[in-house]
Amino acid sequence: MSATEISQHCRAEHCLPALTGETKQEVISELIESLVASGAIDEEQAPELFGEILAREEEATTGIGKGIAMPHARRSEVVGETQIVVGLHAEGIDFEATDGAPVHVVFLIAAADPEEYLPIAARIAQIARDDVEMKALQRQTTAKRIHKFLAESWSSCGAS
Amino acid sequence: MSEAATDPIIRRVEVRNRAGLHARPATMLSLKAKEYDAEVELVLVEVPDNHHLEAGTRADAKNSIELISLGAPFGTALDIEASGADAQGAVQALAELFETCFGLEDD
Numbered sequence: 001m002s003a004t005e006i007s008q009h010c011r012a013e014h015c016l017p018a019l020t021g022e023t024k025q026e027v028i029s030e031l032i033e034s035l036v037a038s039g040a041i042d043e044e045q046a047p048e049l050f051g052e053i054l055a056r057e058e059e060a061t062t063g064i065g066k067g068i069a070m071p072h073a074r075r076s077e078v079v080g081e082t083q084i085v086v087g088l089h090a091e092g093i094d095f096e097a098t099d100g101a102p103v104h105v106v107f108l109i110a111a112a113d114p115e116e117y118l119p120i121a122a123r124i125a126q127i128a129r130d131d132v133e134m135k136a137l138q139r140q141t142t143a144k145r146i147h148k149f150l151a152e153s154w155s156s157c158g159a160s
Numbered sequence: 161m162s163e164a165a166t167d168p169i170i171r172r173v174e175v176r177n178r179a180g181l182h183a184r185p186a187t188m189l190s191l192k193a194k195e196y197d198a199e200v201e202l203v204l205v206e207v208p209d210n211h212h213l214e215a216g217t218r219a220d221a222k223n224s225i226e227l228i229s230l231g232a233p234f235g236t237a238l239d240i241e242a243s244g245a246d247a248q249g250a251v252q253a254l255a256e257l258f259e260t261c262f263g264l265e266d267d
Contacts, residue, residue, distance in 0.1 A: 001212065060184055064224050070183060098187055098224065118180045122231025123212060129225045 001119035003155035009120065010084040013038040015146035019089040019106065027093055028053055028071050031085040031108040040083055049078040049110060063097025068128045072109035074117045079110045084120060086146055088138055104138060127153050169247040172205065173258040175236045177267045185262040186227035192253050193221040198244030200254065204230055205237035221254060 014034050021027035032049055035041045041049060052073035056062070063069040085108040092102025107124045111117040127133045133153055140146040175181055181189075193200045200221035207215050212231060219226035221240070232238060238258075242250045261267060 002210070060187070062183055064183055064187065064228065066225060068225065072183075074179070074182075098191070114179065118182055118233055119212065119231050121182055122229050125225045125227075125229035125231075126212070129223070129229050 001116070001123065003123075003151070006084075006120055006123050006154050007151040009082045009116075010086065010147065010150060011038065011040075012143050012147035014040070014083065014085040015143040015150070016085070016087040017141050017143060017146060019087040019093075021089075022093065024057065024069075024071075024093060024095050025054065027087065027089065027106055028057075028108065031071075031087050031106060034085055035079075035083055035110070041078055045078045049073065049076060052076055052078065053108065053110070061096045061098065063095030063103050064125075064128070065097055065099040065101065066128060066131075066134065067092065067097075067101055067104040068107070068134070069095045069097065069103045069105075070107045070109060070121060070124060072111065072117065072121070074111050075114045076110045076112060079112050082112045082116045082120070083110045084108070084124075085110075086150065088140070088146070105134065123154055166243065168241045168243040169251045170242075171240045171251045171255050173238055173240060173255050175232050175234055175238070176258060177261040177264055178234050179264075179267045180234050181227060181230060181232040181236070183224070183228055184264065184267075185257070186224040188262050189227055189254055189257055190222050190224040192257060193250060195253070196242075196244070196246045196250035198242045198247040198250045200240065200242040200247075200250050202227060202230065203239040203241060204232065205239055207236070208233060221250075
């Protein structure tokens with residue numbers, strides 16, 4: 001998946017600089033709310049997407065370490081096209097992460113096509129594996145800045 | 161006299177689960193690799209057309225985020241490379257996870 005393609009799945013209105021939820025569930029709801037607010041999904045679809053994502057989370061945490069979580073639905077029945085929502089949480093939330101560390105950056109992926117999930121997760125992990133990039137991402141204070149930062153980061157790393 | 165470096169143990173494996181090397185298999189691999197002292201890496205042997213990484217890209221097998229970043233889909237060949245006293249055991253244990261599709265049914 002090219003940098004342009006992945007950026008198209010992540011709109012500025014789905015970049016949240018200051019999550020306020022205090023639990024994993026509240027944060028996931030907050031991220032889904034942004035999809036409702038932007039019109040990407042209908043309000044009555046939100047509970048279904050929440051259920052899809054929570055079901056996956058109950059199988060095993062998506063808190064993959066280093067303060068990052070990737071809650072997702074690999075084959076969502078709700079979204080017409082694949083959506084990525086990014087949220088920053090200054091205090092950190094308990095995601096039952098594999099390393100036990102609180103989560104500060106959450107990438108929610110609602111994939112319409114399961115084929116799209118793996119390359120998106122890979123491109124997110126490319127940023128996540130770079131401590132400097134991760135710290136820089138967490139310094140972005142507005143939706144537009146987060147969006148711009150991710151687009152630039154994706155276009156500067158990787159072969160395509 | 162300094163100790164001579166031993167050659168790494170290398171074993172080629174293939175991603176056999178349909179969903180590819182996503183978060184859960186990556187986490188399982190990293191947890192298994194951490195049971196060993198050996199340094200263990202996964203190396204992309206070949207990549208699909210238009211993949212975001214080149215063949216030869218390496219990931220620390222003890223780091224699930226690096227493993228996910230490989231984005232290795234079904235059918236991808238990878239080399240497990242391990243160095244250290246228990247390298248043989250580490251390679252065997254990780255190869256078994258690939259061969260058993262990480263125990264993930266319908267994945």
